[in-house]
Amino acid sequence: MRHAGQCFCILLEKQVLSRLSHLSDSVSYIGLKRDHSARVSIPGKDELGNLSHEINRMLAALEQSELELQKARNELEIRVQERTAALTESESRFRALTESTSSAIFIYQQNKFLYVNPATQKITGYSEFELQGMNIWDLTHPDHRETIKQRIQIQQKPRGVFREEVKLITKQGEIRWVDFTAASIELAGQPVMLGTAFDITDRKKAEDRLLYDAFHDALTGLPNRNLFMELVGRAFERAKRYTDKTCAVIFMDLDNFKQINDSLGHTIGDKLLIEASKRLTSKQFRAADTVARLGGDEFVILIEDLQNPSQVIHVSKRIQQEIGKPFNLDGHEIFITTAIGIATFENSYNHPEEMLRDADTAMYRAKSNGKGQFMLFDSSMHADVAIRLKLESDLRHAIENQEFKVLFQPIISSETRKIIGAESLIRWSHPTRGMVSPVEFIPVAEETGLIVPIGEWVLQSVCQQVKSWHDTGNSKIWVSVNFSARQFRDKNLVMLIKQTLAKSSLSPIHLVGEITESVAMQDLDYTIKVMNILREIGLRFAIDDFGTGYSSLSYLNKFPISTVKIDRSFVKKLPNDLNSTAIISAIMTIAHKLNLKIVAEGVETEEQLAFLQSQQCDEIQGFLFYKPLPAEDLVKLLQKQA
Ligand code: C2E
Ligand code: MG
Ligand code: MG
Numbered sequence: 001m002r003h004a005g006q007c008f009c010i011l012l013e014k015q016v017l018s019r020l021s022h023l024s025d026s027v028s029y030i031g032l033k034r035d036h037s038a039r040v041s042i043p044g045k046d047e048l049g050n051l052s053h054e055i056n057r058m059l060a061a062l063e064q065s066e067l068e069l070q071k072a073r074n075e076l077e078i079r080v081q082e083r084t085a086a087l088t089e090s091e092s093r094f095r096a097l098t099e100s101t102s103s104a105i106f107i108y109q110q111n112k113f114l115y116v117n118p119a120t121q122k123i124t125g126y127s128e129f130e131l132q133g134m135n136i137w138d139l140t141h142p143d144h145r146e147t148i149k150q151r152i153q154i155q156q157k158p159r160g161v162f163r164e165e166v167k168l169i170t171k172q173g174e175i176r177w178v179d180f181t182a183a184s185i186e187l188a189g190q191p192v193m194l195g196t197a198f199d200i201t202d203r204k205k206a207e208d209r210l211l212y213d214a215f216h217d218a219l220t221g222l223p224n225r226n227l228f229m230e231l232v233g234r235a236f237e238r239a240k241r242y243t244d245k246t247c248a249v250i251f252m253d254l255d256n257f258k259q260i261n262d263s264l265g266h267t268i269g270d271k272l273l274i275e276a277s278k279r280l281t282s283k284q285f286r287a288a289d290t291v292a293r294l295g296g297d298e299f300v301i302l303i304e305d306l307q308n309p310s311q312v313i314h315v316s317k318r319i320q321q322e323i324g325k326p327f328n329l330d331g332h333e334i335f336i337t338t339a340i341g342i343a344t345f346e347n348s349y350n351h352p353e354e355m356l357r358d359a360d361t362a363m364y365r366a367k368s369n370g371k372g373q374f375m376l377f378d379s380s381m382h383a384d385v386a387i388r389l390k391l392e393s394d395l396r397h398a399i400e401n402q403e404f405k406v407l408f409q410p411i412i413s414s415e416t417r418k419i420i421g422a423e424s425l426i427r428w429s430h431p432t433r434g435m436v437s438p439v440e441f442i443p444v445a446e447e448t449g450l451i452v453p454i455g456e457w458v459l460q461s462v463c464q465q466v467k468s469w470h471d472t473g474n475s476k477i478w479v480s481v482n483f484s485a486r487q488f489r490d491k492n493l494v495m496l497i498k499q500t501l502a503k504s505s506l507s508p509i510h511l512v513g514e515i516t517e518s519v520a521m522q523d524l525d526y527t528i529k530v531m532n533i534l535r536e537i538g539l540r541f542a543i544d545d546f547g548t549g550y551s552s553l554s555y556l557n558k559f560p561i562s563t564v565k566i567d568r569s570f571v572k573k574l575p576n577d578l579n580s581t582a583i584i585s586a587i588m589t590i591a592h593k594l595n596l597k598i599v600a601e602g603v604e605t606e607e608q609l610a611f612l613q614s615q616q617c618d619e620i621q622g623f624l625f626y627k628p629l630p631a632e633d634l635v636k637l638l639q640k641q642a
Contacts, residue, residue: 104178104197109190111135123178123199125171136195141167141175152182152193160184165200177204217293219270220277228292228300232352235304239345248312248344250301251359252319255337255371257297262522264332271329272336273297279322289315300356309344316340316374324372337372339363344376361385388444394430395441395450399457403429406461407628408479410637411599411621414613419641421478423514423621424462425628426454446484455487456496463504463511465631470510474638480512480542485519489526494533501537508538512563516544520559531560542599547583553590563619564591568602571622575611588615 098105104120106113113120113131121127124139136152137145144166151162163181170176178197185194215227223231235247254276261269273293280291280299290302301319303312320338327334341363343355358377365384366375398404408422428436445451459481466479487493501508513534520527520543531541542563543556547570556564566587573580584600591598600612603622612620629637 102199104195104199106131106195106197107187108136108182108193108195109187114192120197123170123176123197124168125174130171139168141169143167148180165204168197175201177201217295220274220293222277222281222299223290223292225292225294228290228294228302229352229356231290232302232355235302236345236349236352236355238304240347244307245304246306246309246345248303248306248309248342249355249359250303250312250316250319251341251343251356251363252299252301253339253363253367254297254323255339255367257336259518259521260334260336262524264329264334268329268332268334272327272334275327275329276323276336279325280319282322300359306344312342312344313374313376316342320372320374339367339371340374341366342374342376358382391436391441392444392448395428395445395448398428398430399453401431403431404454404457405429405630406458406465407630408465408634409621409628410626410634411480411619412625414609414617414620419475419477419626419634419637420619421480421512422634423480423628424458424482426458427628442484446486449486451484451486452490455483456500458482459496459500460504463500463506466510467504467506469635469638470506472635473642474635475642476510477638478510478512478540480514482514482544483519485522488515488519488530489523494530497534497539498537508534509540511539513539513541514544514565515541517546517548521555524558528559535560545601546587553586556590556596557594561596563597563599565599565601565621566617568622571600571602571608571612572604574608581611584612585615588617592616 098117101117102119102122104123105117106120107115112133112135116128116131120131124131126134126139137149140148144164147164148166151164161181161183163179166178166180168176168178177200179200180195180197182193182195184191186192215224215230216222217224232247232249239245239247254272257269257272260272277291277293277299280301289304292300292302294300301315303315306312320340323336323338327336341359341361343358343362345355349355358381361381361384362375362377365381366373369375405427407425407427409425410419411421411423412418413420426438426442428438428441430436442451445454462479462481466477470476483493490496497511497513501511513531515527535541540562541560542565543559543561544565545567546564548567564587566584570580570584574584575581588598597618599619599621600608600617601621603609603612603620603624605624608622609620609624626637
């Protein structure tokens with residue numbers, strides 16, 4: 001406007017001057033003042049008078065336009081002032097914003113920080129001055145340095161934007177995670193990068209924790225099943241690709257862990273698992289091996305880069321040695337053995353789970369061979385597994401198909417040699433296999449939970465049977481019923497016994513519950529509580545297979561029991577085995593002091609009987625007298641006896 005105004009004036013002056021010179025050569029001087037208030041007076045001729053008039057008119061117009069120009073200038077000035085004020089305000093707002101935010105905000109150009117807000121300094125630990133001498137990758141963690149370099153190069157194109165979660169290294173050497181966004185803009189014709197970075201370290205830590213928890217066992221910190229299977233999967237792929245090296249999975253379980261846990265408490269049990277895991281991860285084993293905990297006392301170990309599958313046997317032996325050393329936990333010295341199953345990679349495997357399954361199968365086989373054993377999986381075990389699965393499925397139908405039967409093995413008084421009671425023992429008449437031993441199917445029923453309905457059926461059959469003997473005038477013998485761990489822990493057990501007794505109208509004094517020593521010890525308080533409730537209604541309890549568990553004789557006085565049954569394994573070695581005779585004598589002495597009756601199980605010879613009688617054993621059960629008999633055979637014996 002200003003330029004335009006001046007040009008306009010100059011134009012007018014030129015027009016005026018050219019017209020003046022054109023009108024008369026005699027004009028020698030024209031006074032034309034620049035302050036526009038002056039008037040030009042040209043003496044003489046008419047034309048000059050006219051011209052003077054015209055010039056005056058033009059000058060008046062000029063004056064007018066000058067005034068307007070001034071007004072416009074003033075307005076412009078006001079507007080500029082207003083704009084400047086607005087700009088200043090906007091800038092201070094922007095400053096307040098960038099300075100108060102917790103996000104780092106910075107302007108970056110040609111690998112240098114042009115501007116950094118206080119949060120940038122706070123997050124990075126570097127001062128503004130220090131940052132001005134640095135570039136972004138000086139701050140970036142090596143894990144992300146290349147990515148950031150590449151992305152910055154790419155985004156230098158106008159309007160390029162990228163967002164990335166990256167790790168920074170602060171001046172203090174700490175690692176901080178930031179959510180980094182960079183946008184490219186043009187400033188004064190130059191490309192610059194506007195960057196923001198939000199500190200997400202806490203969120204990342206929480207995410208890492210969640211991720212860690214999802215793949216690790218909380219108690220031992222070892223990888224869990226998920227992570228283990230992932231790693232087995234990778235080893236599996238490598239083994240498929242490179243035939244010169246193979247891998248193996250070791251499945252390990254601590255023998256008798258449950259008893260230790262139940263008798264010494266869960267705190268000691270947990271400590272034992274932690275210590276065992278430390279031994280398994282100690283330098284003893286190669287770094288490439290992965291040890292994981294599947295749960296409970298089950299550990300698995302992945303062995304990779306095996307040149308020879310037999311190497312894994314060596315590792316297994318070392319594991320057993322290491323875990324076999326005593327554990328000292330809160331003043332308790334604990335000795336523990338391990339059962340180990342091994343599966344080495346086979347090309348026939350389609351899925352890593354198959355390796356774990358086979359190692360597990362081999363471990364079960366090792367366990368059945370006794371404590372501290374290991375077993376290498378071989379395909380014949382598949383057949384065993386198939387048989388086991390078939391047994392399980394057949395067992396499910398056995399009740400409805402009425403394939404079970406209860407036999408009664410008489411128990412005689414060693415004094416009178418008369419039948420005073422009997423133990424009920426289940427039999428399974430399998431449609432194709434014939435008679436299946438309870439030793440085979442009770443553990444399967446126990447594992448699958450089928451023992452609960454089976455046990456219910458046994459209890460009902462026994463109560464009805466005994467009641468009918470009593471009703472038909474036979475001697476009022478008592479009968480014992482075996483309860484397995486799962487049955488005894490079943491919440492409905494007390495109710496079931498009460499209802500069954502009521503239904504059959506059998507007096508509880510004619511029923512004896514048998515639970516093994518290890519079942520009784522599993523949860524001492526619970527066992528005592530249940531026994532006491534049932535004793536109140538008149539039921540008695542016997543501890544079965546006594547001497548096979550690990551409990552000491554001192555536990556005998558803790559249980560509200562009436563009878564102790566000495567296990568057949570001791571009776572079998574009578575009368576010459578010193579160990580067995582010593583154990584039986586000790587049990588007799590203590591039990592008699594506690595007013596408990598003693599039954600010797602599995603008496604087969606006169607010599608065994610003679611020894612037991614010499615020790616005042618109260619009752620005898622064994623093939624020497626009777627095998628387990630069908631109800632109708634027992635009733636005949638009772639009639640004869642009467
Ligand atoms: P148990 O309760 O210790 O039963 C005694 C076992 O010893 C019976 O084996 C019996 O037949 C056997 N036996 C008795 N005297 C002799 C002998 O002189 N020589 C030999 N060689 N054996 C003798 P069975 O009937 O095979 O039962 C084995 C185990 O199965 C039982 O051991 C018990 O733990 C379990 N069982 C049997 N019936 C039931 C049941 O109805 N419920 C539950 N939960 N378990 C049962
Ligand atoms: Mg028994
Ligand atoms: Mg027994």
